[in-house]
Amino acid sequence: MDAFWNDDLATADPEIAAAIASELGRQRDKIELIASENIASRAVLEATGSVFTNKYAEGYPGKRYYGGCDYADVVESLAIERAKSLFGCNFANVQPNSGSQMNQAVFLALLEPGDTFMGLDLNSGGHLTHGSPVNMSGKWFNPVSYGVEQGSERIDMEEVARIAREHRPKLIICGGTAYSRLWDFAAFRAIADEVGAILLCDMSHISGLVAGGAHPSPFPHCDIVTSTTHKSLRGPRSGIILWNDEKFTKPLNMAVFPGLQGGPLVHVIAAKAVAFREALQPEFGAYAHRIVENARALAASLEENGLRIVSGGTDNHSMLVDLTAKDVTGKDAEKGLDRAWLTCNKNGIPFDTRSPFVTSGIRLGTPAGTTRGFGPAEFRTVGKLIAEVVEGLSQNGPEGDARIEESVRARVSELCRAFPVYPGM
Structure with a gap:
């Protein structure tokens, strides 16, 4: 029974421990843009x-x-x-x-x-x-x-x-x-x-x-x-x-x-x-307002770089990006952006002609990036990086442009190193 009480996860189940370590690495090394995801505090994880x-x-x-x-x-x-x-x-x-x-x-x-x-x-x-x-x-x-x-x-x-x-x-x-x-x-x-x-x-x-x-x-x-x-x-x-x-x-x-x-x-x-x-703490109110400010900055950057935002903008934490004019599917954009270490999800747009498994758009959100410490300047950069990857897909098809995606990965890494998550874990 000593092992039952004393073995840590890495000792008791190295395969699961490795998967958890890899997930921590993914969250550290990639920029999370899925609107329904965030990064909980260490105290929340502990509870x-x-x-x-x-x-x-x-x-x-x-x-x-x-x-x-x-x-x-x-x-x-x-x-x-x-x-x-x-x-x-x-x-x-x-x-x-x-x-x-x-x-x-x-x-x-x-x-x-x-x-x-x-x-x-x-x-x-x-x-x-x-x-x-x-x-x-x-x-x-x-x-x-x-x-x-x-x-x-x-x-x-x-x-x-x-x-x-x-x-x-x-x-x-x-x-x-x-x-x-x-x-x-x-x-x-x-x-x-x-x-x-x-x-x-x-x-x-x-x-x-x-x-x-x-x-x-x-x-x-x-x-x-x-x-x-x-x-x-x-x-x-x-x-x-x-x-x-x-x-x-x-x-x-x-x-x-x-x-x-x-x-x-x-x-x-x-x-x-x-x-x-x-x-309930005062700083959370500042965080919530930064989420919205960051979302508007991201939406504006995407539009400045040639991508259409559904309804013309956002009032909250999220936005839908219409990829129809680029002839890129949401499915391909999700995969291409993931290769560039930008995590999002494909999403249908209003009156979409493609299936929910393919879609004509992607959904983006700013809560997780705001938790990292990103501000409007960082999200304007993220908007530019997304547009670069989408343009590579538009020009080259589902496989995208490997040189662009490699370049974007390097810039994503710089941002993530400047705003680390779970330091010390």
């Missing part, structure tokens, strides 16, 4: 890997189905209170294991199979759990989608109102996964009130901006707000549900447990509590 991994805690603080939950109660209670303080709401459930499960819990609590709800169309920047036909939300319920205008590539609230009046949904979702403009929560509230719908905001992408005052809050306009905790909020990979009206407390809590989940991941809840505490 996620803590001894709370060993603890079952079915139920809620003070009402558990297992003994020995005294300290689990402390952790979860702190996470709840910090979430409420951070987002200015009355109630919070911090147990959802993921963004998908937090949204499923809202559906389970408030809808019956076959009920009609509205969400942003996947092709316009919505999420799978907002009504995609391949997702449970689209299979078990009756989704009605709203999209963006073809000209402006922005949501037309008059069209949202028209669709809501026609279909009378029981639930309306605002929020998306690839929409770079501000959300008019007050306008959505007015529409929901007119048709008698519950209003849900999925602020997974913008929650860090909301916490830091860099984006309007969905409260008090929305009945329920869901969010992941690992994107712009910079915590562990997980989800939360927030609300103000006590009438939602029992159905939402019961939908999470016992409706969807058993024992909560107390180690992850501990990490959420740490992340909420970090976000």
Whole structure:
């Protein structure tokens, strides 16, 4: 048993240790531009890997189905209170294991199979759990989608109102996964009130901006707000549900447990509590505003270097880049940029004619680079580097231009060395 208690990971499982070391190297050596990813603090990592991994805690603080939950109660209670303080709401459930499960819990609590709800169309920047036909939300319920205008590539609230009046949904979702403009929560509230719908905001992408005052809050306009905790909020990979009206407390809590989940991941809840505490500090507000400033700098640089930004710009942390004029697919751009040590994801653009597996665009975000310490100058450089790689793909096809990609890698390395992550690990 000495090995069980004392062997570190490198000794106990060198293959997994090597993979983790390689992943740390990837995060250090490449610039992370995936809008849904970030770099958590060492404290968040430590909490996620803590001894709370060993603890079952079915139920809620003070009402558990297992003994020995005294300290689990402390952790979860702190996470709840910090979430409420951070987002200015009355109630919070911090147990959802993921963004998908937090949204499923809202559906389970408030809808019956076959009920009609509205969400942003996947092709316009919505999420799978907002009504995609391949997702449970689209299979078990009756989704009605709203999209963006073809000209402006922005949501037309008059069209949202028209669709809501026609279909009378029981639930309306605002929020998306690839929409770079501000959300008019007050306008959505007015529409929901007119048709008698519950209003849900999925602020997974913008929650860090909301916490830091860099984006309007969905409260008090929305009945329920869901969010992941690992994107712009910079915590562990997980989800939360927030609300103000006590009438939602029992159905939402019961939908999470016992409706969807058993024992909560107390180690992850501990990490959420740490992340909420970090976000409550004044410096987090400065960080959130830098994310937006950096996104605007990146978008401007890309446009100056010949790439079109969907909707003409960004108001948050992300943007979609339309590669159609360069005759480059999102799939090829993702691979070419990765070869140049710039990590992003392919993404469909509004009214895309290519499949979701190929796409005509890429999605970029600034939270992780901002965490590294990048400012507008660095992101303007990143925009130029992206444009160089895309031009190489445009001229040479999917294989790109090896000389350009080698040159970009060298400049990426300079930036990464100047702004290291996890020094000392």
